[in-house]
Amino acid sequence: KQWYQRRVRVLCSRIYKWMARKESKYVEITPDMKTSLNANALEFEKLAYDLLNEANEGYPVNSVELLLTHQHYNWCDKTLLQVADYSSSDLFLSHDAVQDFLTREWKGLLDDDVQTF
Numbered sequence: 472k473q474w475y476q477r478r479v480r481v482l483c484s485r486i487y488k489w490m491a492r493k494e495s496k497y498v499e500i501t502p503d504m505k506t507s508l509n510a511n512a513l514e515f516e517k518l519a520y521d522l523l524n525e526a527n528e529g530y531p532v533n534s535v536e537l538l539l540t541h542q543h544y545n546w547c548d549k550t551l552l553q554v555a556d557y558s559s560s561d562l563f564l565s566h567d568a569v570q571d572f573l574t575r576e577w578k579g580l581l582d583d584d585v586q587t588f
Contacts, residue, residue: 480515480516480518480522481515481516481519481551481554481555481558481560481563482554483511483512483515484512484513484515484516484519484558484560484563485512485554485555485557485558485560486512487508487509487512487515488508488509488512488558488559489558513562516560516562516563517562519555519560519563520563520566523535523538523563523566523568523569524566526538526568527566527567527568535568535572536572538551539551539552539569539572540552552569552572555569
């Protein structure tokens with residue numbers, strides 16, 4: 472359940488950021504709404520960061536790797552890492568576990584079948 476909550480929080484952060492930037496002919500985004508949406512996006516990003524802390528401390532390294540690289544059918548086969556990158560979740564992407572994972576990928580220490588971006 473915690474893995475699912477972590478994924479949902481990053482996705483919620485992405486949705487709030489998108490909504491804050493988006494204004495359509497159907498919805499007028501006021502400055503107050505934009506501020507509120509950005510605050511909610513930041514809150515979800517912090518929650519995702521905190522849960523990544525828990526996963527990094529309480530589970531083996533490969534658990535974090537699976538969390539970051541599992542392709543989700545409901546997200547058009549995107550990974551959590553791809554969603555975090557697309558939504559510019561800088562706090563989440565700066566987490567030590569994410570940076571360690573990216574370093575291992577850059578050095579070629581991951582399996583060839585691991586998809587990141």
